[in-house]
Amino acid sequence: MTQEALSAFFGWLTVLHIGLFTLSAILLMLMHDWAAGLHARLFGLAPADVSLTFYRWLGTYKIIIFATALGPWLALQLI
Numbered sequence: 001m002t003q004e005a006l007s008a009f010f011g012w013l014t015v016l017h018i019g020l021f022t023l024s025a026i027l028l029m030l031m032h033d034w035a036a037g038l039h040a041r042l043f044g045l046a047p048a049d050v051s052l053t054f055y056r057w058l059g060t061y062k063i064i065i066f067a068t069a070l071g072p073w074l075a076l077q078l079i
């Protein structure tokens with residue numbers, strides 16, 4: 001696989017992940033009460049705990065994006 005092909009792959013992977021992250025964040029902002037209530041009922045949690053879990057999930061996903069998609073793309077661009 002060539003450097004250009006890998007760079008294109010990681011570039012599009014980054015775009016896909018950032019799009020999914022943005023969509024998730026927007027949907028959680030718009031439908032927060034409904035989603036927190038649903039997950040609280042499903043798993044027997046307090047809505048405040050569900051909100052904290054949503055926040056942690058978005059933060060973890062952002063770190064995963066940087067480590068597995070954006071980081072390799074930036075490294076390939078610097079070569």
